[in-house]
Amino acid sequence: MTTHFITFRDLTVSQYYHIFERASFLKKERRSGQYRLDHLKGRAVGVFFNKHSTRTRVSFECAINELGGQPIIMNLNDSQFSRGEPLSHSARVLSGYLAALVIRTYEESQLTELAKWGSIPVINALTDDRHPCQVLTDIFTLYERLGSKKLSDQLICWIGDGNNMANTWVEAAAVLGFGLNLACPEGYEPKAEILKRAYQENPKIKLTRSPLEAAEGATAVNTDVFTSMGQESEKEKRLKDFKDFQVDSNVMAKAAPGAIFMHCLPAHPGEEATNEVIESEASVVFEEAENRLHVQKALLEFIIPKLI
Numbered sequence: 116m117t118t119h120f121i122t123f124r125d126l127t128v129s130q131y132y133h134i135f136e137r138a139s140f141l142k143k144e145r146r147s148g149q150y151r152l153d154h155l156k157g158r159a160v161g162v163f164f165n166k167h168s169t170r171t172r173v174s175f176e177c178a179i180n181e182l183g184g185q186p187i188i189m190n191l192n193d194s195q196f197s198r199g200e201p202l203s204h205s206a207r208v209l210s211g212y213l214a215a216l217v218i219r220t221y222e223e224s225q226l227t228e229l230a231k232w233g234s235i236p237v238i239n240a241l242t243d244d245r246h247p248c249q250v251l252t253d254i255f256t257l258y259e260r261l262g263s264k265k266l267s268d269q270l271i272c273w274i275g276d277g278n279n280m281a282n283t284w285v286e287a288a289a290v291l292g293f294g295l296n297l298a299c300p301e302g303y304e305p306k307a308e309i310l311k312r313a314y315q316e317n318p319k320i321k322l323t324r325s326p327l328e329a330a331e332g333a334t335a336v337n338t339d340v341f342t343s344m345g346q347e348s349e350k351e352k353r354l355k356d357f358k359d360f361q362v363d364s365n366v367m368a369k370a371a372p373g374a375i376f377m378h379c380l381p382a383h384p385g386e387e388a389t390n391e392v393i394e395s396e397a398s399v400v401f402e403e404a405e406n407r408l409h410v411q412k413a414l415l416e417f418i419i420p421k422l423i
């Protein structure tokens with residue numbers, strides 16, 4: 116059966132730990148200069164981006180290359196995607212060429228449609244609703260620092276918009292069992308159906324209006340832009356609605372001793388977080404960015420069966 120990675124619910128706890136251990140090994144190998152692998156030798160992976168990207172696109176292209184494969188870059192305007200070809204057709208056509216499809220777009224239903232009709236793994240590189248590759252990497256970043264401490268004993272904090280990243284953190288908390296405090300302004304909470312299902316599985320997920328309350332005792336404080344891609348027309352209103360939801364040194368001071376600051380990037384210093392926090396000792400934002408490569412290599416190896 117084909118394994119997809121469209122939501123955090125697509126893999127099991129043991130599969131996540133397998134990916135973390137493998138990513139850790141691949142990171143060490145790469146740092147020692149040994150990163151030419153052959154898992155994808157002679158095979159191509161489609162990389163389709165219908166929204167801007169720096170980290171996700173470049174890290175996936177490098178990951179595919181370093182696994183011995185070839186990334187095939189597609190975009191909306193030079194493919195038949197923008198000319199109305201049914202996704203049910205494109206899925207079957209691309210399955211004849213590619214080992215997997217990595218896709219970033221607006222509507223997540225496009226990914227589920229491609230997965231339904233195709234026979235290759237579909238990897239969600241961000242939709243309006245979710246960003247699982249980023250949260251997978253963020254949890255790996257935390258996992259690396261925890262040593263012998265258990266991930267499920269940690270309290271993670273999310274401050275700001277209940278956006279694609281927040282939805283994914285909620286699903287990750289449901290699957291992996293850690294505590295999650297979210298502080299979001301009224302009207303900007305994560306999707307109701309995602310929250311409702313997750314609450315039933317993990318009562319340690321809590322929603323508040325107070326960033327200081329949410330950060331209390333947290334191992335990691337997370338945030339993201341106030342205006343995500345596709346919401347540009349709401350920017351002015353959002354800046355006002357989020358004015359009390361900035362991560363600053365007062366918020367970080369409420370977190371647990373040694374807590375880290377996380378942001379998927381790109382950031383707007385001075386909006387969702389102060390420049391002081393982004394540049395502080397507690398900040399792991401560039402480590403998260405680097406880890407995208409290692410974790411996505413481990414994910415691709417796991418999700419694309421090796422040819423024998």
Ligand code: CP
Nearest residue numbers: 168169170171379380
């Ligand atoms: N964090 C992240 O997904 O960044 P990009 O938009 O640059 O890919």
Ligand code: NVA
Nearest residue numbers: 278339343344379380
């Ligand atoms: N929430 C942001 C994440 C960017 C990586 C967006 O969707 O634009």
